[in-house]
Amino acid sequence: MTHAGIDVVDVRRSFGPVEAVRGVTLTAQPGRVTGLVGPNGAGKTTLLLMLASLLQPDAGAIRIAGVDPIADPAAARRMIGWMPDALGAWPALTARETVAVSARLYGMTRSQAAERAAALLAHVGLMDLADAPARVLSRGQKQRLGLARALVHDPQVLLLDEPASGLDPQARIDLRLLLRGFAAAGRTVLVSSHVLAELDELVDDAAFLVAGRSVARPDEQPARARAWRMRVAGPPVSLVGIAGALGRRPEEVTVDRGTFLLAFEGDAAAAEGLRALVGAGLPVAEFAPAVGRLEQAFLDLGNSPEERA
Numbered sequence: 001m002t003h004a005g006i007d008v009v010d011v012r013r014s015f016g017p018v019e020a021v022r023g024v025t026l027t028a029q030p031g032r033v034t035g036l037v038g039p040n041g042a043g044k045t046t047l048l049l050m051l052a053s054l055l056q057p058d059a060g061a062i063r064i065a066g067v068d069p070i071a072d073p074a075a076a077r078r079m080i081g082w083m084p085d086a087l088g089a090w091p092a093l094t095a096r097e098t099v100a101v102s103a104r105l106y107g108m109t110r111s112q113a114a115e116r117a118a119a120l121l122a123h124v125g126l127m128d129l130a131d132a133p134a135r136v137l138s139r140g141q142k143q144r145l146g147l148a149r150a151l152v153h154d155p156q157v158l159l160l161d162e163p164a165s166g167l168d169p170q171a172r173i174d175l176r177l178l179l180r181g182f183a184a185a186g187r188t189v190l191v192s193s194h195v196l197a198e199l200d201e202l203v204d205d206a207a208f209l210v211a212g213r214s215v216a217r218p219d220e221q222p223a224r225a226r227a228w229r230m231r232v233a234g235p236p237v238s239l240v241g242i243a244g245a246l247g248r249r250p251e252e253v254t255v256d257r258g259t260f261l262l263a264f265e266g267d268a269a270a271a272e273g274l275r276a277l278v279g280a281g282l283p284v285a286e287f288a289p290a291v292g293r294l295e296q297a298f299l300d301l302g303n304s305p306e307e308r309a
């Protein structure tokens with residue numbers, strides 16, 4: 001438990017009778033972006049608050065770059081940048097003042113704080129709105145301001161709760177580049193979301209939370225059949241032709257919105273299937289998993305009876 005990332009071992013936290021987090025063990029490695037994935041109410045925010053030293057666990061151990069945020073919250077906070085899902089506080093301050101005040105709270109001089117605020121607002125693409133009051137910013141712009149504030153003290157570890165909600169596609173791409181750059185500098189990023197397509201494009205690793213517990217990564221579980229979507233170019237192709245090329249019955253092929261859904265047990269079987277389809281002369285124009293990597297992994301979790309126990 002001494003690396004530069006995040007280590008969580010069997011952490012628990014209840015609110016009265018509600019067991020919000022009831023056994024989470026996970027690691028977020030430095031140099032990587034780790035997704036914290038789980039449905040609404042899974043305990044993601046509760047866990048992130050504990051990592052950010054803002055909430056006490058009932059049991060378990062947390063280390064942020066080797067520091068225990070409960071025993072030494074000041075040391076942990078120097079290392080952590082925390083971006084909550086909603087930008088709280090100070091609606092009357094401008095975007096520039098919001099970041100500068102945060103910088104002052106971390107001990108910077110007035111001129112250092114002003115310089116830092118300008119650099120960070122440019123970094124998150126908010127320079128045009130630097131002198132607008134924070135309350136007039138759109139949700140996506142507030143997200144960016146929250147990110148600038150989280151980065152103010154040049155943290156080693158970034159914790160982000162649903163950072164992409166409210167962001168338009170360009171802003172989402174910008175966020176991805178920014179977080180990847182942050183991780184590429186050897187720092188640690190843990191980012192939560194229940195929108196799996198959003199995380200899919202962002203993360204290197206994923207930790208899964210279901211009903212307050214961490215569950216095994218689905219790619220450590222045995223391969224299951226999953227759907228691939230295929231589109232063919234040109235005139236319609238018969239189901240019988242596709243099934244025949246794969247040595248299957250026509251009822252094993254599903255038609256969906258002008259494309260075909262085919263089940264394969266893993267990448268190797270899909271690659272073999274594609275070879276057979278192309279070999280049979282089918283003009284395959286698209287061939288890809290029907291759902292995103294994380295979405296499929298999450299669906300796999302739901303299918304796993306032992307994880308539901």
Ligand SMILES: Nc1ncnc2c1ncn2[C@@H]1O[C@H](COP(=O)(O)OP(=O)(O)OP(=O)(O)O)[C@@H](O)[C@H]1O
Nearest residue numbers: 015018020038039040041042043044045046047194
């Ligand atoms: N302060 C609190 N008091 C009582 N119950 C709480 C409190 N905070 C969270 N909970 C409960 O703990 C559970 C986990 O909540 P949490 O906000 O951590 O989930 P989440 O995974 O972040 O959900 P979402 O994706 O909807 O944001 C929920 O059942 C929630 O109602």
